[in-house]
Amino acid sequence: MxxxxxxxxxxxxxxxxxxxxxxxxxxxxxxxxxxxxxxxxxxxxxxxxxxxxxxxxxxxxxxxxxxxxxxxxxxxxxxxxxxxxxxxxxxxxxxxxxxxxxxxxxxxxxxxxxxxxxxxxxxxxxxxxxxxxxxxxxxxxxxxxxxxxxxxxxxxxxxxxxxxFDPKYVKAMSMIHEGVIGDVVGVRNYWYRNNDWRREVPSPELERHINWRLYREYSRGLMTELACHQLQNGSWAMGMLPEKVMGSGSLIHWNKVDKRDVYDCVTAIFTYPNGVNMTFESIISNKHFGMGEQILGSKGTIDLVTGMHYTDEPMPKGSGMHQLVEQIERGVMSNSVFAGTSWAAETGSTAPGMPIMPNVKVVTGESSVGAEADGxxxxxxxxxxxxxxGKQPEKVLEESYYATQFALLADKAMHENAILTLEDKYRVPYVPLGSR
Amino acid sequence: MQFQFSDKNPHHPVTYASFFSMHTRIELVATGFTEEKGRELAQSIEAEVKAMEHRFNRFDDTSPMSVVNMRATNEAVTVDDELFMALELCEAFRRGTGGYFDVATASAATDEGYAVSYLLDPKKHTVKFTHQGVSLDLGGFAKGFALEQVCRRVREAGAENALINFGNSSVAAIGHHPYGECWSVGVEHTKVKGTMAREIKLNNGAMSVSGRNSDGVYHIVNPITGGLVAGDELVIVEGRSALVCEVLSTALYAAPRAQRSVIMKQYEGYTATELYCREGGSCEIRTIDCNK
The missing domain is CATH 3.40.50.720 (NAD(P)-binding Rossmann-like Domain)
Structure with a gap:
């Protein structure tokens, strides 16, 4: 684009x-x-x-x-x-x-x-x-x-x-701040892959140089390489920063094939001052669910990855009852085709969603290099x-700064087996989205 | 709630309202009200249906229905007049349909099969389960029951003509279309979306449709076998009472074809048809003949 x-x-x-x-x-x-x-x-x-x-x-x-x-x-x-x-x-x-x-x-x-x-x-x-x-x-x-x-x-x-800079995220955040999905009550992020996350090494002495992502001496693993992208979502959507962070990480699969020491399986929970939780989970030995980023609201859900909006009170498809209003307004009568068996959307999870904008580009998150149309x-x-x-755009750095800090804080929480808060000395002025 | 009022046609000002309850969308079209009266009626209907949803909802831990499900295995549970009446009606429908309508469908199977699962005491207004594992689900009853109550309220409000739609599968009419002698409701072809497979003419009557849901998924349980009913036809019932139509269409769809005529003999004044939709768009309509 x-x-x-x-x-x-x-x-x-x-x-x-x-x-x-x-x-x-x-x-x-x-x-x-x-x-x-x-x-x-x-x-x-x-x-x-x-x-x-x-x-x-x-x-x-x-x-x-x-x-x-x-x-x-x-x-x-x-x-x-x-x-x-x-x-x-x-x-x-x-x-x-x-x-x-x-x-x-x-x-x-x-x-x-x-x-x-x-x-x-x-x-x-x-x-x-x-x-x-x-x-x-x-x-x-x-x-x-x-x-x-x-x-x-x-x-x-x-x-x-x-x-x-991804249009579907920009549109989604606008909708969330307009109240389209009601109060934000949860944020879910996950990123699953099934690959060893390795680059080819021409000679053994280059292992740590080329596969630096796998070693804590150079990397903070899944939190800084993947979570960092998704942790912005909660702050964007709610206009506030997490209050406390907890998490758990382990090496469960890929340590059987090499000597890496960064986790290949992590889960972190970020709790905001209003009590809402944002989760991040990543496993790189199963890819069934791929990548997901969902803002859950009291009236509906926005799936940021697919650019879809799901309402908790969906309308049945193509009800003909509205046609009756138009018929009566125009003084005519004809049949209205709407009757049938029970409307299928008995639960929110099976209800059809609506794209939030035309031509949504969906990124799978499978590539560890980058993707087309992801901003x-x-x-x-x-x-x-x-x-x-020579002009620095407003707010862009603060969003990135806090994404990094909370990715690092979650990594710390996992290694210290502790619930952590971001110390005051690390807090820089943050103007939340929508409050400008 | 979505509310719309139009007086573009001064002879027949029209009110439209829709809201979500009982896991589906409920819609009302009515003529002859002022905007204020129409809104007032729509709001009162929404409040009544939502209150009913709460009372009958077995998934709501605080509902009277949940209290029954939690306690009636070990003791006779006293219930209020409305819930008792509903359970009495359900029991009458269970007997009247040869067991093919049964609110105890969700219960665990027993060695004795799915016979009587609960006992009602009319003097004490209590309900007691006959064995462990029974659970009552009024889901298949509540929509029809609520639709009856909505029709009563709309009539009492003085509607000239109205059509009420509960999730497309149950529709009730008061009076007729202002420009016709009935309300004409098209039943959608299951294979060709947006195409009418059958026209139902309603005038102070109701209709109900049962079959796979609109996504083609089998979802109705056979109370006798406990398995999902795998019929590809639609069963359509027409008649005076929205509640009877709702119950009958469900029971007939669950029942074997040979049993359907037997059930229909119990319900004078109601007509039932089977509708078979084919890929090419054609349909076959078979009346379930109660004289067989």
Missing amino acids: NRKEFLSDCGKMGMAGVALSLFPWLESCTEKAKQEVHGEKARIGIIGTGSRGVFHIKNLLQLQQAEVVALCDNYRPHLDDAAQYYPKAKLYEDYRQLLDDKNVQGVIIATPLYLHGRMTIDAMNAGKSVFCEKSMAFTLDEALEVYNRRKELGSVLFIGQQRL SKELVDAFLHAVIT
Whole structure:
């Protein structure tokens, strides 16, 4: 989806104008903002050209404002692969050398989690605008350090939380804040896969370098790689942050085939100040239920992944009783076909839902690299706009910051077998969606 | 509640209301009311049906029906007049349908089969189960019973003409369409959606349809065998009482074909038909003949 299609979808949703007060970070998607950067290019350096880095490169190739001028990776095969897409880009094996390159205005960091915080701060210190993949940092302290440093420098900083730019999430959150599903009474997130989460390793000494996701020395596993995306949902929907977090994690399957030490099975519960719970569950040795994100309301449910709205009081399909009203208004009579056996939707779970917008793109969550039409391209496009204008969109960083902090806090709760709250020192100003 | 009032036709101002109760959508179309009277009537109907839903709902732990299910195995439970009357009617229908309508269908099977599962004492207004594992479910009775009460309330409010629809499977008429001699209700073809398989003309009468549900799922239990009834036909019953139509259509659908005529002999003034819909859109209608 390009910017024009995104805007078109926004228009179809009836939220042009309305959306910006609720979602200020979408301002770069407006026609006015597009004119602001017309003909200009953002000169970008990519740090980390593995699978996710190349995913971004493929998106950048389709974006008018993008000019990739530098590539960096300390694993030469990945760097050479990426260079095929941008043959004129300068190649670096040390990211600090890329940061010294004055031609680079902004960087996209797609490296292992343990490097995110350090690289982001170094890049901001070097005067670059930064897009860093989620999660924002490896520890609670490091995330705060990144946040505070950005504030001091006034840098542009985006984190790879692409749902912020996915039209169906934007539409769904608008509907939730309009009260379409009543009071939010629960948030369910799950992400199931059945694969070993491994990348091919050409030589054994590269195991931890390439499969960094599997080792706690570099990664926080499923919480920072998957949950971080979904934990935004509760805060978006309810306009508040969780009060306490508990969880349980285990290695139950894939430790039989390798020496990984991150959990392959996790469940976490986040309780909000109003008592509502948000859950996250991930198992990577069964994929039957795939990926799910559901906002449960007192009047209905919105399934964010499929873009469907289910009401708890569904109407029977095609009742002809309304036709009778029209007949009487017009002074005519004919038969109305509506009688039949019991209406099937005896329970909410079997009632048909309604798409929340036309042409909903459904992402399965099966790919561990990225997916088409999941908001990633729009997010990078917005970053390019910010690189050129130097303007940091409102609220976008705080949403990402708290997604990271609560993913890390849940991971901590699992390892400490404790119910935890986010300490005050980690709390930064948070303006909830819809209260602007 | 969804409420609509239209006086575009000044001769016949029309009220439409719909609400959700008893796991289905209930709709009313009535002529001759002012907007205020129409709204008042619709609200009172909704309140009455929802109160009835609570009283008869076995899944609501606080309902009188649940109290009976929880305690009547070990003691005779006293119930209020309305619930006792409902249970008496259910017992009369059980006998009148040869056991093919039975509110004890949800009960666990016993060595003796599914014979009498509960005893009513008219003097004390009590109900007592005959064995362990009995559970009463008024779901198949409550819609028809509620539809009767709604018709009474609409008549008392002074409706000229009205049509009331309980989830498409039970429909009751008061008077007739303002531009005809009856209300014409089309029964939808089960294989060709939106197409009429049969027209039912109602004038101060009711109809009920039983069969697979609208998603094609078998859902009616045979009280004699305890298994799901796997008939592909629809059974349509027409007659004066919405409650009798509802009960009869369920019982006839559950009963073997040979038994259906026998049951119909008990219900003078009611007509029943079997409707077989075919893939190509054609239909076959067979009357269940009570003289056989």
